[in-house]
Amino acid sequence: MSAPAKIEGKDPFVHLPASIIFTPRGLEMVGASPALKKVTSRDGLPKEGLQSDSYNAQTIQKLVMKSCIEEIYVALPDLLRKRFEIISTNNLIVYGVLYKKLTPSLARTLFESSVVKEYNRKNPKNSIVDLNHISPQKVEQLQKTSPELIEGIKSNLRTLITERILGATNLNEEDQHARVRSLPRFLDRVDPRIWFVYYVISHTGFKSAMERTFASMIYSYLHHTQIATHLSNLLMEFIQNAEKAHFERLIVRHGLADKGAVDYFLRDAENRRKVTALAQKTSQMLELSWTMNPERNTIGQQYRILISISNYGIIDERVSQSLARKMKTNTDGISLASFYGNDEEDGKLGAGLGLLYNSYLEDICRQEGIQYRCNIYPEPKREKTTVRIDMTL
Incomplete structure (x- = not known):
């Protein structure tokens, strides 16, 4: 993939060996690229895509935003040493979806706001009710002739929203910093037509009201950044415990230790290092995938992300039978709380922190009206366990 100019001091590439599988739309975009080939998906199916030891973060995020990527699949003998790269991949996917939903979400809220309704009531001949009714020529002219006005609006909003974030006593320090860091990127991705609406209305006696309304809209939308933070924490907790089970199986089976x-x-x-080399030699890989298939998994303006972590681990007969009984009554898998319901299963797959981060995500998603599930899928015959995080933004 072609790379944009490198930012001084920052590597634009994420060094995570992965297969990147395209949707039909993505295949149309990449065309007859010589790098395109058959790669294996998480389900073991041959798909059209790319395979590389690294990828350009901005390019992949843009492809996610355009619904061009179906799956990013990673299979490695160990994963923890790639912690930074995994979190970066998870964040660029979640933020990519949030950026994609930003304009329709802001537009809907903006046109339902009292300030726009009042403007339309007082200016019936020039009422603004839909982004599609805004002249592209007028938007382009404003961008060309008065770019400093738009930058001034963004600067004022950054100041207002940052002050509000840092003054929010209900936010912990990590969430505050995440929102402040994200704010400029979200403002830069606001559709130019929305800035045009902002400019027009704020120059007709509604400036203060428009500023307050827009600042509140962006501030509220930034709540979604909590999802990326806690999702990455949960993901790494599962990976840590999957890797331990993975190594334990190899060590015991090959007589390296009791x-x-x-x-x-x-x-x-x-x-x-010895165990990692053994995993590589015997093709016993940890699997991690992000699936974002818009043809199958997307409805309207909702975008579904399915994250799977799989490992070959030691499952004794007692636990295997217990899981099998639970599976008979729940074909969708086993919820985290159900799996950790018995003391005898405590300690598996990171019960403590895993449940804590999962609880955070459940609360956040419930408040934001986001569908979220985290289930465990045991495969006793293959001595394999999969954790699936399913989220519809």
Whole structure:
């Protein structure tokens, strides 16, 4: 993929070996690229896509925003050493969807606001009721002749919203910093037609009201950034525990240490390298995938993200039978709370922090009206366990 100019001091590439599978729309966009080839999806099916040790973050995010990517699939002998790259990938996907939904969300809220309704009531001949009714020529003219006006509007809004974020006592420091960092990027992705509406209405006696309304809209939309933060925390907690189960299986099966001595064995860096090499040699890979298939998984303005983490781990007969009983009554998998409902299963797949981060996400998604599920899919015959995080933004 072609790369944009490198930002000084910042690597534009995410160094995570992955298969990137395209949607039909994505295949039309990349055309007959020589890099395009058959790659294996998470389900083991041959698909059209790219395979690379790294990818350009901005390019992939733009493709996500254009619904051109169906899946990003990673299969490695270990994943924790790629923590930064995994979090970067997760964030660019979630933020890509949030950027994509930004304009329709702002437009809907803006045209339903009292300030726009009042403007339309007082200016019936020049009423503004839909973005599609705005002249592209007028928008382009404003951008060309008065770019400093739009930048001034953005600057004022940045100041107002930043002050509000930092003064919000209900936000922890991590969430405050995430929102302040994200604010300029969200403002830069606002549709020019919306800035045109802002400019027109604010120059007809509604400036203060328009500024307050728009600042509140952006501030509210930034609540969604909590999703990326807590989702990354939850994802890495599952990966950490999946990797431990993955290594434990290899260590015990190959006689490197007894089950009770696995933790001690893995504290040695050289031992970890040996187990990682063994996983590579025996093709025992940890799997991580993000699926975003708009043809199958998207309805209207909703965008579904399915994240899967799979590992080959030791499942004893007692736990296997317990999971099988639960699966009979829940064909969609086993909820996190159900899986950790018994003390005997405590400690598997990161019960403590996993449940905590999952609880955060459930609360946030419930407040924002976002569909969210996190289930566990055991496969005892293959000694494989999959955690699936399913979110519809």
